[in-house]
Structure formats: structure tokens, C-alpha cells
Amino acid sequence: MPRRDKLRQEMLNDIKAAARQQMAEGGTAALSLSGIARALEVSQPALYRYYPSREALVTALIVEGYNNLADAMASAERTVPQTNYGSRLLAAMLANRVWALENAVDFQLLFGNPIPGYQGPEDITTPAAQRVFSVVLNILMEALAAGMLKYPEELREMPDNLRVSMSMENDGQPVQLPPEVVYIGLVGWTHTHGMIMLELFNHTRALLPDPGAFYLQEAKILLTRFGLTTN
Amino acid sequence: MPRRDKLRQEMLNDIKAAARQQMAEGGTAALSLSGIARALEVSQPALYRYYPSREALVTALIVEGYNNLADAMASAERTVPQTNYGSRLLAAMLANRVWALENAVDFQLLFGNPIPGYQGPEDITTPAAQRVFSVVLNILMEALAAGMLKYPEELREMPDNLRVSMSMENDGQPVQLPPEVVYIGLVGWTHTHGMIMLELFNHTRALLPDPGAFYLQEAKILLTRFGLTTN
DNA sequence: TGTACATCAGTGAACGCGCGTTCACTGATGTAC
DNA sequence: TGTACATCAGTGAACGCGCGTTCACTGATGTAC
Numbered sequence: 001m002p003r004r005d006k007l008r009q010e011m012l013n014d015i016k017a018a019a020r021q022q023m024a025e026g027g028t029a030a031l032s033l034s035g036i037a038r039a040l041e042v043s044q045p046a047l048y049r050y051y052p053s054r055e056a057l058v059t060a061l062i063v064e065g066y067n068n069l070a071d072a073m074a075s076a077e078r079t080v081p082q083t084n085y086g087s088r089l090l091a092a093m094l095a096n097r098v099w100a101l102e103n104a105v106d107f108q109l110l111f112g113n114p115i116p117g118y119q120g121p122e123d124i125t126t127p128a129a130q131r132v133f134s135v136v137l138n139i140l141m142e143a144l145a146a147g148m149l150k151y152p153e154e155l156r157e158m159p160d161n162l163r164v165s166m167s168m169e170n171d172g173q174p175v176q177l178p179p180e181v182v183y184i185g186l187v188g189w190t191h192t193h194g195m196i197m198l199e200l201f202n203h204t205r206a207l208l209p210d211p212g213a214f215y216l217q218e219a220k221i222l223l224t225r226f227g228l229t230t231n
Numbered sequence: 232m233p234r235r236d237k238l239r240q241e242m243l244n245d246i247k248a249a250a251r252q253q254m255a256e257g258g259t260a261a262l263s264l265s266g267i268a269r270a271l272e273v274s275q276p277a278l279y280r281y282y283p284s285r286e287a288l289v290t291a292l293i294v295e296g297y298n299n300l301a302d303a304m305a306s307a308e309r310t311v312p313q314t315n316y317g318s319r320l321l322a323a324m325l326a327n328r329v330w331a332l333e334n335a336v337d338f339q340l341l342f343g344n345p346i347p348g349y350q351g352p353e354d355i356t357t358p359a360a361q362r363v364f365s366v367v368l369n370i371l372m373e374a375l376a377a378g379m380l381k382y383p384e385e386l387r388e389m390p391d392n393l394r395v396s397m398s399m400e401n402d403g404q405p406v407q408l409p410p411e412v413v414y415i416g417l418v419g420w421t422h423t424h425g426m427i428m429l430e431l432f433n434h435t436r437a438l439l440p441d442p443g444a445f446y447l448q449e450a451k452i453l454l455t456r457f458g459l460t461t462n
Numbered sequence: 463t464g465t466a467c468a469t470c471a472g473t474g475a476a477c478g479c480g481c482g483t484t485c486a487c488t489g490a491t492g493t494a495c
Numbered sequence: 496t497g498t499a500c501a502t503c504a505g506t507g508a509a510c511g512c513g514c515g516t517t518c519a520c521t522g523a524t525g526t527a528c
């Protein structure tokens with residue numbers, strides 16, 4: 001890579017890092033190009049060499065955020081023996097919480113209030129978002145194929161208005177997922193998401209001495225509900 | 232009430248209404264005194280007759296929001312016969328979702344990203360927040376007293392780091408709640424909160440054809456987990 | 463290896479905008495006697 | 496009922512600030528021959 005291109009890559013990363021730093025201090029709404037320019041000691045118009053607008057920078061941060069979260073979950077899950085589906089799911093769920101707490105502003109960017117005046121290009125952000133969910137769905141699909149996944153009774157005859165539909169890319173091949181698998185994924189996602197959100201914004205502080213232990217316990221209970229064990 | 236005082240009350244309400252209107256259009260971060268002044272066709276400094284600062288207005292909106300949510304849940308719950316604890320809880324849970332969807336910005340104000348530069352006076356906001364949770368806890372306490380609440384197995388011997396502690400005012404008397412009851416409340420709260428948050432910010436749109444049906448189903452399953460029935 | 467040109471990074475000045483807050487002031491509404 | 500005074504609502508002007516974006520320009524880095 002030519003020298004100039006390398007410097008450009010570094011600058012792109014520096015801008016994103018400064019943006020995150022800024023949001024970490026003043027919240028997601030505090031993201032401003034002028035602040036970034038100040039932090040990097042360049043003039044404000046210089047940033048337009050790298051991102052055509054503030055919106056474009058936000059989009060880049062969001063996409064990178066989804067990818068980082070998905071990577072964190074995937075690499076946590078990969079440390080567990082492949083056939084131990086319950087433990088793999090547990091690892092992914094725990095990684096989700098840890099990532100959210102350690103990257104609180106990124107998490108807010110992805111799952112918090114919509115950014116004022118920002119209308120993200122969905123064709124770019126939604127595939128990135130699906131990557132996160134796919135980490136979990138992949139494990140569920142493997143568990144299903146191995147006959148280790150138990151459909152709970154209430155799903156035996158799933159009413160039409162609950163039939164979740166989703167297809168997933170697997171080695172480039174679009175695969176239509178069984179509604180039950182997506183449903184199970186959603187149950188887990190909604191519950192863990194709620195725990196994370198409430199902990200992140202301090203709503204459970206006065207109640208829960210150890211939110212991590214609570215999270216762990218509920219995650220395990222979730223797994224047993226679908227016939228999966230961990231150890 | 233003297234005429235001037237009545238006008239003052241109306242103005243206080245008009246300001247809050249305009250603030251909500253403004254946030255509904257541009258998100259919670261779009262709340263600005265100048266915008267409110269414009270909408271009400273008064274000069275900007277005039278607002279300082281009513282709220283000493285922007286912060287004070289935000290605090291008022293938050294407190295009112297918690298109270299409105301608690302009222303919505305409480306009045307939904309009260310339409311059900313008192314001894315039908317499961318149905319009362321279900322009504323409260325459903326009211327929670329409906330209120331969040333119908334008052335999306337208020338909900339964001341209460342449970343979304345912290346407001347930039349705003350450090351709320353916790354001695355004012357936390358009692359208001361507790362009122363919401365108390366609606367649910369009260370029903371659980373009554374169900375417990377009636378012997379209708381089933382502690383699930385995993386709570387038989389609750390480890391210390393899961394012992395949630397909370398006391399509640401009941402007719403002015405502070406009552407120490409059994410950890411198990413708070414725990415059950417938390418399980419319900421975290422799960423419903425996650426479903427609401429993800430639906431509110433459109434993260435489940437591509438997956439769930441009918442988020443309301445999903446919510447209802449999960450709420451019912453939650454109740455059966457603790458031995459409560461609905462009908 | 464050297465030259466001529468194209469590409470790119472970055473600057474300083476400027477535009478137009480909205481924001482929260484303070485201040486001295488006017489005029490209307492209420493209160494005490 | 497009338498008068499004198501205090502309280503309150505609201506105004507216009509001003510302060511100081513930060514923001515995103517555009518523009519014409521300079522100087523450095525890379526490329527073609």
C-alpha cells in the first residue's frame with residue numbers, strides 16, 4: 001500500500017476514534033465535526049476529505065459497531081467445543097452484555113434513541129445488524145440439525161401472526177430459516193437486550209447488587225427452556 | 232383559584248405539551264426553549280417565568296412521564312377483578328407496551344439514552360420511577376399473600392449476589408419486600424422492556440409480523456413460569 | 463534519473479444558523495387599607 | 496369603592512457560543528514518460 005493510502009487509513013481510524021472518545025464524554029448527541037477537528041488538531045474542513053458529511057461518519061460508526069459486536073460474540077462462541085451448543089450460546093450472550101457495557105456509546109448508537117436528523121441508509125446498516133443476530137441463529141441451526149433443540153410446547157402450533165420469517169446467507173447461499181428457530185432467537189434477544197439496557201442506563205442499580213449474576217442466571221434459564229444445557 | 236394562577240397552570244401545561252410536540256418531531260435531543268417559544272408565540276425569555284432553566288423543564292417532563300406511565304399501568308390493572316392476579320399483571324404489562332408506543336418520546340426520555348448535559352436530580356426522579364415498578368410489585372405481593380405465587384425452583388435457594396433488596400411505601404408504611412418477589416418483578420420487567428425497546432426502535436420490524444402478538448405470548452409464558460394464570 | 467503534470471491533504475475565511483441565558487424595562491393583575 | 500403599592504407576565508436587545516458546510520487557495524505527494 002502506497003504511503004499516502006496508509007496515512008489515509010490511519011486518519012480514517014483516528015477520526016472514528018476521536019468521534020467515539022467525544023461521545024463517551026458527552027453522549028451520542030455530542031458527536032460534532034468541530035470537536036473531532038479540535039481533538040485531532042486539524043481544521044474543520046479537513047475532515048471533509050475523509051467523510052463527505054456528518055451523516056456519513058455516523059453511518060460508518062454504526063456499521064463498524066455492528067461488526068465489532070458480532071465479532072465479539074462470534075469469537076467468544078468459538079472458544080467453546082462446537083457440539084456444546086448451549087455453552088456456545090451462553091458465551092455469545094455473555095459477550096453481548098460485556099461488549100455493551102464496555103462500549104456503551106457504540107451500543108447506544110446501535111440500539112438507543114435514533115440520532116436527531118439522521119436517517120441511516122438501511123441498505124447498509126441492516127445487513128450489518130443481521131450479522132449480530134446471525135451469530136446466534138447459526139448456533140441454533142446447528143443445534144437443531146443435531147437434534148439438540150427442543151421446541152417448547154407453546155410453539156408446537158405456531159399461529160400465523162407469530163410466524164417469523166427470515167433468510168440468512170450461509171456460504172453465499174440464502175437459507176430460509178424455520179420460524180421456530182427465529183422465534184427462539186428472538187425470545188433470547190429480547191430478554192437479554194432488556195437486561196442490558198436497564199443495567200446500562202442504571203435503572204436496576206438500586207435493586208440489583210450483581211447484575212452480571214442476574215444476567216447469567218436468566219441466560220441459563222433461557223437455554224434450559226429450549227432443551228439446551230451448559231457445561 | 233385566582234385567575235392569574237389558573238392562567239399560570241395552563242401555561243405550564245402548554246409549555247410541556249409544546250416540548251413533547253417538539254420532541255415527537257425531532258427526537259429527544261430536539262428539545263429547545265427557543266423552539267417552544269416559537270410554537271407558543273411568546274418571546275424566549277418569557278419561558279423563564281415558568282421554568283428556571285432547560286434542565287428544570289426536562290426534570291418536570293421526566294417526572295410527569297413516570298407518573299403517566301404508572302397511571303396507565305395502574306388503571307389498566309384496576310379493570311380486572313382483584314383476585315385474578317395473573318390477569319392483572321398481564322393488563323399492566325400490556326399497558327406498559329401500549330403506553331411506550333403511544334408516547335414514544337416520553338419513553339425515550341425515561342429509558343433511552345441519557346440526555347446530553349443533563350444530570351437529573353435523583354431525589355426527585357427515582358421515587359417517580361419506583362412508582363412504575365410498584366404497580367407490578369403490589370400485585371405480586373397480593374398474589375403472594377393469597378398463596379398464588381409460585382417460586383420457581385431456581386429461586387429456592389437464592390445466592391447472596393442475587394438477593395435483590397427493596398422497600399416500598401404502603402400507606403405510608405415502609406415495607407421490606409421479599410427478595411423473591413422483587414426478583415420475579417425484575418425478570419418480567421427486563422424481558423418486557425427488551426421487547427418494547429427493540430420494537431420501538433424498529434429492530435424487529437423485518438422479523439416479526441405482529442410484535443403485539445409476540446409480546447402477549449411471552450407475557451403469558453412469563454406468568455405461567457411463576458404459577459399465575461390468566462383468564 | 464529527471465521533468466511535467468495530476469492528484470490529494472489541508473488551510474483560513476466566511477456564511478448562515480440556532481441555542482441558553484441575562485438584563486433593564488413596560489404594562490397588566492392582584493392586594494391592603 | 497377608590498387609591499397606593501407590590502407582584503407578576505412578558506418584551507426586545509444583547510451576549511457568547513458552537514455547529515455543519517462551502518469556497519478559493521497552497522503545498523506536498525504520487526505518476527507517466
